[in-house]
Amino acid sequence: MAAPRPSNLRLLSRALARRCPNCGAPGIFKSYTELREHCPNCGLRLHRGESDYFIGAYLLNLVAVELLFALLLGVVVIVTYPNTPWTLLQWGGMALIIIGAVICYPITKSLWLAADLMFRPMTEKELDWHREGGSADRELPHL
Numbered sequence: 001m002a003a004p005r006p007s008n009l010r011l012l013s014r015a016l017a018r019r020c021p022n023c024g025a026p027g028i029f030k031s032y033t034e035l036r037e038h039c040p041n042c043g044l045r046l047h048r049g050e051s052d053y054f055i056g057a058y059l060l061n062l063v064a065v066e067l068l069f070a071l072l073l074g075v076v077v078i079v080t081y082p083n084t085p086w087t088l089l090q091w092g093g094m095a096l097i098i099i100g101a102v103i104c105y106p107i108t109k110s111l112w113l114a115a116d117l118m119f120r121p122m123t124e125k126e127l128d129w130h131r132e133g134g135s136a137d138r139e140l141p142h143l
């Protein structure tokens, strides 16, 4: 019998903890930014069988860091107006964006996988495909 589908909140919380969104197992990252090919517990291929899968994670990372910067910019301008430190905001903002992009990148990879699992829930048939390693002659079942 198939395991029940995790709730959207559970998928997201597992991803934020850098765990497999599908089963919650730790150890899906090979290094700080690099995902393993498969989840060590459930066997899910972490790129879900698609070569350009993480373009979405790059986009999510960009949006997250820009929103962080916009929030900080708004707070600093409101708190310090009319003596807003524009030079500090310019250089500090640039540093924040660069550092934030590096810090957020691995989390956005697992969040992207969680978002994908929300919109395209895992089926037993697909999970079997992942566990078998998938192949070019046997297409990903959800497509």
Ligand SMILES: [Zn+2]
Binding pocket: 020, 021, 022, 023, 024, 025, 039, 040, 041, 042, 043, 044
């Ligand atoms: Zn897993």
